[in-house]
Amino acid sequence: MKAAPFRYERPLELVSALTLVRDPEAKALAGGQSLVPVMAMRLARPQVLVDLARIGELEGIERRDGELVTGAMVRQRTLERFAGLEHELPLVAAALPYVGHREVRNRGTVGGSIAHADPSAELALVAATLRARIEARSLERGREISAAEFVRGPFQTALEPGELVTAVRWPTAGPEDRFAFAEVARRHGDFALCGVAVHLRRGQGRVALARVGLLGVAAVPVVHEVAEQLDGAADPAAVAADVAGQLEPAGDMHASAGYRRRLARVLVERCLRQALGGPSGG
């Protein structure tokens, strides 16, 4: 388990990094929690490794109008401990403790998790559910991509060659927003067999918005809009059964397709009940 030979670069500026990653054989290195093991197994063999750790432009958490903007290199643990996170981004605060273990989150980055696009990544699910926006930059241009469209397949994203994720813009919670998150994994810290994130917004006694995001049940995080059903006074159990019935999960040694569907139904119902009954997030 020794990586194939590679060249290591640690640029200090974003432009240098963007120049280096134009090489199709180059790969960005963030926290290394996913990339380094696959390199050790020689399943990834970049010829140039571009370490983003020293690029100040990718650091920092910033409050903007209705948004929290996290630099790509913000460590997951830094975000988890960001004062006020549970009020501004309750769903992120609820999901982060499920990302691996504390030791993994100490190194793992927000941008790395988003860019890696593991089908079971909690941050990608939460980003898709919240309709967060991903900032991407290449030498030529910068652009924003909706998190709902960012993940294209397992470990595949909308990033184009030469592009890096530079930040994630998370819409912060308003007074009418409610959230819930739940997941089941074989062990604490394992990738989830199924995870569910719910974002609900009430307005004038109605359910104005109800998004149910699921992970572990498809190649990418899936988000269902269920406001109409809930507003039509459907029981959360019925909504959950409906959502779960539409899934075509894959099975593996840890969970059969049928079991994943069961988990989806149970967790969606639990999360909907919690969001409908729980305290507001804002």
Add this chain to the structure above:
Amino acid sequence: MTVTAPPAAPQETAGRHVGAAVERIEDPRLLVGRGGFIDDLDPIPGALEAAIVRSPHAHARITAFDAARARRAPGVRCVIGPAEVAQMPPFPLTVKTPMPYRPAATDRVRYVGEPVAVVVATSRHLAEDAAELVAVEYEPLTAVVDVRAALHPDAPRLHDEADGNLATDRTMQFGELDGAFANADAVVEGSFSFPRYSSTPIETYGVVAHWEHDGAGDQVTAWCNFHGPFTMQPVIAGALGLAPGQVRLIVPEDIGGSFGIKSGVYAYVALLAIASRHAAAPVRWIEDRIEHLLASSAGNDREMEFAAAVDRDGRVRALRLDLIDNVGAYLRPPEPATLYRCFGNLTGAYAIDAVALRSRAVVTNKAPTGLNRGFGGQQLYFGLERLMDKIAARVGVDPVQLRRRNLIERDAFPYSTPTGGQYDSGDYEAVLDLAVARSGYEELCRRRDEGRRDGRLRGVGIATIVDPSGTNLGYVSIATPPERRVRGREKSGSTEHVRVSVDAGGEVTVILGSTPQGQGHRTVARQVVADRLGIDVEHVHARVEMDTATTPWTVSSGSYSSRFAPLTTSAAIAAADRVAEVLRRAAAVLLECEAGELELAGGQIRVAAEPERAVLFRHAAGLVHWDPGMLDGEALLYADAAYTPPQSRHATTNDEINSSLCYGFVADVVAVEVDPETLEVRVEAVTSVHDCGTVLNPLLVEGQTSGSIAHGLGGATLEELRYGPDGQMVAASFMDYLCPTAAELGFEVAFDHVVTPSPHTPLGAKGAAEGSTMSIPVALANAVSDALAPLGVEIDRLPVHGTVIHELLANRQKGSEWR
């Protein structure tokens, strides 16, 4: 685990130190990272590094092998492959079925991960780079991974020389079986299957091998984290075409865990020795985690059928067992030992006079198996203790009550089992009573019943098992029918050696060849020897050292089958007694009395009848070194002693054998709750009550028991070396091979002890390192079955977790049998 220790000291202490909760002297060094593990050693400067090319196929013919490009790669010294390995004689096998086993493939690969070539280079990185350049062409063959499929006449055959995939098959019967079944009020049956899992030691296999040739001939020296049984030393030599004396094994002071798994490293010693010969240089190989999970070793997976002839009141009169072990692609020695390790205690904790056994080992396209903590016990008791619960359900009594009716009674010891076991001591009812009391069994059952009314799925499970320790190696011969065993070549053995010496300042050194892997042998050896010599532990220095060229050892040496407490301590006592004899002679000179009048106590040697007439221990030792002329004849303060228990005899011609020296007892109670929606299994509490005879050091017993519980739960709920039908291993990294972590072990644990000292060991001690690894898997399965009783499903195979229960329920609803 939150541990509740027993309320009071469990026993009378045998001496000042034995029985005391002495902290491990091994820990400070290990905790600050100063251990001396194989990869920390640089025994021969300039050792090259090896990387191993492994088969990606479960079953294939090697049609071409070309290492030319790899040999030209930077830093590469040599590449050995099928041609070189084919020149090695196969390892000498335990049974004679023609299924030759070599440490790497020659013309065919039989499991994913089987070594095919070894690349030796100046660094591991370069060796791995070059390993990618080794071109191997394979012609895939159909793989078979399931034992029942492998037994089918049309199954793909792994070894052309053999008639099929059946490696051993023995049928035996003891006692009045047919009558018992004919007259039974009921016959209760069950089919069970036990999974394949490991112990995942943190340190993987490691070998530094050096093949030298000089005027005296060939000599192989290998540093390796091997811990016995040293029966494998001649096996290694056999595969190298050398005499055992030409193979010197040196074991580092520290081994980073094994639990039996590292016994299998011996095959790599042979492989790396050959690599060293071709490289003409010492070669180092440290296994990586993926290699370890794919191809090191694991406990056998087993399919089994049990049947019991039962009376109306639930008394079991006879048992019928049909065991089929999956030993992987080769019957790697010491397999088929898993089938026979529990031979003497086949009937478990129960007074059952008749038993019939068919035991088979079958080769399949999985990696070879071997020792794994509990060795054979977890498999056997999974069947037996699930069956006891089924009998309880049939008879309509509580599982605890059913066990009470069948346990061997306290005044029946020493108890002879139908298969030749001699249970040395025990009070099984007392242990069970204590387990019931400490677990709050009645309360757990009440809560379960109450919860059921609200739709909660709580369950309570129990297992009561006999915990064998101090293996008699002779049990392996049961695999060979008596008429084919050669007279005069029978095998028995539990012998252990220890050396004790005393220097001129009265400091005592104990040399242990016991190859511990973290158990704390040094700590306990000090306690034992200090008591025996009547001195403080501070003056006893215990060292572990295993060098087959210089350390006293025999084939049964090593660390396996929980043999330190019963055997190594006994040898330490014998050695201490020899030096004590000499010290008494020296003290007699100083005190002008007879040596026979003297005793060793309080750092002195004194006249027993007149304790004030005394000399210091160190003065007596000083006399032996400085003024030996005062002593008549030889006066040696170096004593090598062996302990050979007379109870370990070879198998009789009617297939009886006392397969272990000691038989402890364990009663475990597990309380679980299953989430009725997600079907997740949560362990709420575990109670474990043991009788391991005299407790030498309660801290170590608790450490062992905690570890056994964690290991047992790992195997029961998380860990599984699962193969797909094509023979690909699905759990080949820690992403999928799930060991329990602190987060999964957050339940309450209560420990307690009952002490019935063994009459077979000088201290009365029995082994304590495996117990709950044998009982927890089935206790958990019993608990989950109990929890799921309202839903009408039972857990007859492991591991059990959410998806398994989901499928059981789904198939039950479909009305089909799950198996």
